[in-house]
Amino acid sequence: MEVPILKQGPYLIASIQSALSDEDLVQLRDALVAQVGKLRSRGVIVDVTALDVMDSFATRTLRDIAHMIRLRGAEMVIVGIQPEVAFALVRLGLKLEGVATALDLEEGILYLNRKMGESGKEMKHRGR
Amino acid sequence: MAKVRQKNAMAPMDDPVELLRELVAHLQQNRTLLREEWARRITEAKLLTAMSKDEIFAEATAIYDNYIEALESGTFEALQAYARNLSERIIPRGVETHEVIGIVLLLRDVLARSLFAKYQSDFTLYNRILDAYEPAANRIANTVAVGFVQERERVIREQQEAIRVLSTPVLQVRERLLILPIIGVIDPQRARQLTEQLLRGIRTNRAKVVVIDITGVPVMDANVANHLVQTVEATRLLGATVIITGLSPEIAQTLVTIGVDLGKMNTVGDLQGGIEEAERLLGYKVVPLGESPHSV
Numbered sequence: 001m002e003v004p005i006l007k008q009g010p011y012l013i014a015s016i017q018s019a020l021s022d023e024d025l026v027q028l029r030d031a032l033v034a035q036v037g038k039l040r041s042r043g044v045i046v047d048v049t050a051l052d053v054m055d056s057f058a059t060r061t062l063r064d065i066a067h068m069i070r071l072r073g074a075e076m077v078i079v080g081i082q083p084e085v086a087f088a089l090v091r092l093g094l095k096l097e098g099v100a101t102a103l104d105l106e107e108g109i110l111y112l113n114r115k116m117g118e119s120g121k122e123m124k125h126r127g128r
Numbered sequence: 129m130a131k132v133r134q135k136n137a138m139a140p141m142d143d144p145v146e147l148l149r150e151l152v153a154h155l156q157q158n159r160t161l162l163r164e165e166w167a168r169r170i171t172e173a174k175l176l177t178a179m180s181k182d183e184i185f186a187e188a189t190a191i192y193d194n195y196i197e198a199l200e201s202g203t204f205e206a207l208q209a210y211a212r213n214l215s216e217r218i219i220p221r222g223v224e225t226h227e228v229i230g231i232v233l234l235l236r237d238v239l240a241r242s243l244f245a246k247y248q249s250d251f252t253l254y255n256r257i258l259d260a261y262e263p264a265a266n267r268i269a270n271t272v273a274v275g276f277v278q279e280r281e282r283v284i285r286e287q288q289e290a291i292r293v294l295s296t297p298v299l300q301v302r303e304r305l306l307i308l309p310i311i312g313v314i315d316p317q318r319a320r321q322l323t324e325q326l327l328r329g330i331r332t333n334r335a336k337v338v339v340i341d342i343t344g345v346p347v348m349d350a351n352v353a354n355h356l357v358q359t360v361e362a363t364r365l366l367g368a369t370v371i372i373t374g375l376s377p378e379i380a381q382t383l384v385t386i387g388v389d390l391g392k393m394n395t396v397g398d399l400q401g402g403i404e405e406a407e408r409l410l411g412y413k414v415v416p417l418g419e420s421p422h423s424v
Contacts, residue, residue, distance in 0.1 A: 081367075083327030083328055089362070091358060107367055
């Protein structure tokens with residue numbers, strides 16, 4: 001199932017609605033990395049509220065996407081990770097290092113807004 | 129001896145009920161003497177040190193009478209009930225299992241000796257008396273010991289349940305700020321429960337910052353420490369920040385010694401400092417009324 005990517009002001013929002021196959025994830029990655037340049041977006045929000053399971057490939061791909069987005073000059077935030085999923089990920093050692101996370105879509109937008117506010121200053125290199 | 133016993137079992141004169149009756153009569157006749165002897169042996173053996181001499185004698189009397197009754201009637205319900213009742217009274221005073229078993233075994237010894245003194249001239253009769261006495265005495269010792277241990281286990285279960293219910297409050301102190309005070313030893317089960325409640329609490333309260341206060345945690349092993357680190361990371365995945373406060377010097381040393389990576393953890397000395405730091409992160413500023421620009 002393809003993930004729809006919505007444009008909302010300077011941001012892109014990808015809301016994952018069901019468990020994704022590996023191909024879907026790769027497609028999402030390619031689409032996001034391409035769109036962020038084409039639409040000159042400043043931030044990307046990936047919403048995983050609907051997922052009650054996340055495997056290691058999905059997690060790694062999301063982390064890769066976040067790093068690629070950063071290289072493309074934007075910020076990405078993952079929102080809506082469920083408590084059970086969060087703990088399962090940490091137990092498996094999948095910590096999404098260097099990736100911003102927020103409680104839900106609203107928080108994610110606030111996070112990006114804050115980041116944009118800081119963008120006048122020199123881009124900080126975030127520790128991984 | 130087995131041979132003797134077998135022969136006696138065949139003999140028409142040998143009636144265990146009759147023997148027990150004789151035994152009980154003997155114990156009732158010498159009640160005062162034997163009770164005193166027993167209480168003396170208890171004190172001598174330094175058992176039941178939590179109780180006074182009078183208390184020991186009173187309990188000894190009650191146990192003695194119950195003991196004889198159990199021997200006489202061959203039913204153990206009354207003794208069982210008494211043992212449970214006794215345990216209920218003495219467990220809160222810190223009486224240990226070995227003491228309870230010790231005193232019952234002492235009574236068994238005292239009675240066996242008194243039987244020996246009485247029947248030593250007739251070895252065959254003595255043997256038969258013992259045949260009747262020993263199984264009953266063993267069963268009594270068993271009943272009392274099991275009663276005590278069961279009562280103790282019940283108390284322990286109740287306490288565990290009480291602790292489990294009390295152990296993990298997740299409290300909101302301000303909009304989007306939770307505190308999780310942890311008191312007592314964290315075992316793996318409790319750690320899991322803590323994490324679940326915390327993560328759920330973050331969702332429902334839409335918390336942004338969580339202060340975990342571990343002032344009340346006396347020790348922490350590698351497992352629990354790693355669990356804590358995992359909890360902190362899981363919390364971050366939900367978009368919240370954790371501040372850990374109240375790490376004792378001992379725990380700090382342990383964590384460093386066992387090499388737990390606390391680099392990503394936000395630690396502040398005490399709960400007050402933790403809440404202040406949290407308020408700063410949330411953009412609150414607490415100003416005393418007198419200094420507020422709006423006050424007159």
